[in-house]
Amino acid sequence: MKQLLATLLFAFAIALPAHAQLLAPSAPASQPLDRIVAVVNDDVILQSDLDEAAHAIEQQYAGQAGQLPPVNVLRRQVLNRLILMRLQIQKAQDQGITVSDADVDRAVQGVAQQNKLTPEQLRAAVEQQGSSFAAFRQQLADQITVQRLHQGVIQNSVSVTDSEIDNLLNSPNYKAGEVHLAHIQISIPGGADAAAIQASQAKAEQALAAIKGGMDFNAAAIRYSDAPDALDGGDLGWRRMDEIPPAFADTISSMQPGQVSPALRGPTGFHILKLIGERKGDRKMVTEYHARQILIKPSDLLTSAQAEQKAQDLYNRIVNKHEDFAALAKEYSKDDTTANLGGDMSWFQPDAWGQTIAGKLAELKDGQVSQPFQSEAGWHILERLGTRQSDQTVQLERAQARQAIGNRKSDQAYDDFLRDLRSNAYIDILVPELRETDTSANGATAQAG
Structure with a gap:
């Protein structure tokens, strides 16, 4: 239960909207002001937002503290995720995307059922951890909002034709089966010069050296990756081989479970992949x-x-x-x-x-x-x-190929959307130790306060 709540509480901590009120509620006179740590367009992220989100991550990794990077690195990662969430919520609001109370009620019911709780038990569990159930509902609303934004982006930019399916299935590089992957992404900003590319490659090699030196892959992802899933240890879950870009699929097909790839250059940066498991496709x-x-x-x-x-x-x-x-x-x-x-x-x-x-x-x-x-x-x-x-193998393969191509295009389309969203945003990180020293796919270099 504690692990469940730590995960849930972290999720809603990163999605809380910043408010104009800058003082912590009911703060005693001796408590310092709740300062602004970052400005995101016309919104702000408060120190309390960052503290709560970072604390939730620490709860999530309770008993595995060795996987977490130093506090300053962890807080930069958490802040990056907070910023990205705020930008998506703002964009969704600009597009008129709304979420009703009934939508949130259904989401609460779903979370409760997945964890074999009633909604009342879920509420009690959240409040037992000292957190607000209203904030938990707001997090669910934000998740639904971002999901609808995502659907809108890929719906307008992703289509799959029968000829693309034929080409994939007839390709000599087509590989059936599924793989469970984790990754570390070191991104290259748009329009980067040779020095920036070299800096990204050096960081990727540094991460790879840390893994070879004994650092747990998940811990290395939390410390070095700038992908949105970095704080989840870079876990990509199970993916069909035909969803993976061919250049990466060739490398993965030669790996054994547990092995880690070299730093691979992709369209948006450098990637380090870990093959966690694999399973072959069967006739259907x-x-x-x-x-x-x-x-x-x-x-x-x-x-x-x-x-x-x-x-x-x-x-x-x-x-x-x-x-x-x-x-x-x-x-x-x-x-x-x-x-x-x-x-x-x-x-x-x-x-x-x-x-x-x-x-x-x-x-x-x-x-x-x-x-x-x-x-x-x-x-x-x-x-x-x-x-x-x-035997429905052929029909199933075509359906899976369509989904794989769509997923691959969707991932790339939304990644490009997020890169563009942040590169065109006004982001001012006011706390010097929270500023990145390099750029990342999640956005441009933070401006000095």
């Missing part, structure tokens, strides 16, 4: 059903009770009087797609006709006729005629 066999049905629909002239009774009468004629199913379907069924075919639904995958019919099919044996049952469409009589195993 799917159970298909052959069935036929009779559908009786309620109408203005036929109540639901009357439709049920009519279906029951037809069931008795089929099962007890052994009348022909197909002939009755042609005469009485109101399903436009199957009635003229004697109710024949042909071969289909389980969910093709909806969850209600899929569930009923699973209960039947081949040749068995169901009792009348109700769905949103009306009252059904269903006969399962047969089952077979169908």
Whole structure:
């Protein structure tokens, strides 16, 4: 529970909006003023915001303090994430993106269910840690806002064509399967000169040397990476090989789990990859059903009770009087797609006709006729005629290739969007020790206060 709350509390700490009030509430006279540590366009980040977010990270890594970098490095990383969150929220507000209380209520319910809590228990757990549930709700609202901003950006800039899918699947570099990766990103700012590129490469080599010297990869990511996931140890999760840029995929395919790549040059900077695990793609066999049905629909002239009774009468004629199913379907069924075919639904995958019919099919044996049952469409009589195993590998590969290409384009499009967002923002970091000495993909060099 403590680990869960530490993660949740960190998440909402980084998303809290800065307010005009600069004094900590109910602060005793001896407590210093809550100073501004950074200005982000027309918004500010307070020392208390930074303290709370940094403290949440320390809670998240309780018992693993050795993975955290020195305090000043950690605070710079946390501040970078705070700045990036503020910029995204501001952009979303400029675009008129809004989140309703009902949206947040659903998000609260989802978080509670995922952690096997009721919303009331979740609230009590958050408040038990001394945090505000209102702030927790605000964090969820900000997450939804950023998610909708992300969707809008990639929806307007990412498309996948059939020819791109064909090219990927036919490429000699195409590799199936999935890999679990972590990464360290040392970015090169847009328009960088040779000296800036060399500085980024030197930092990447420094990170690689630290890892070879025994530093945990996650700890090195927290210390050196400037990717948005740096504070998560650079964990990219499981990704299909066809989602990964070919230049990186070639390197990864020659690695064993646990190995770390050299510093690889990519379009936006240098990357160090760790292969955590891999799993091969298997053939996808799917159970298909052959069935036929009779559908009786309620109408203005036929109540639901009357439709049920009519279906029951037809069931008795089929099962007890052994009348022909197909002939009755042609005469009485109101399903436009199957009635003229004697109710024949042909071969289909389980969910093709909806969850209600899929569930009923699973209960039947081949040749068995169901009792009348109700769905949103009306009252059904269903006969399962047969089952077979169908190889859907090709169809699945095409669907996965489409998703992989889309994901790759989406990642690049949103990364470019964030780089542009920060490079065009006014960011003034007022605390000297929190300023980066170099530039990063998360933004331009901070201005002096």
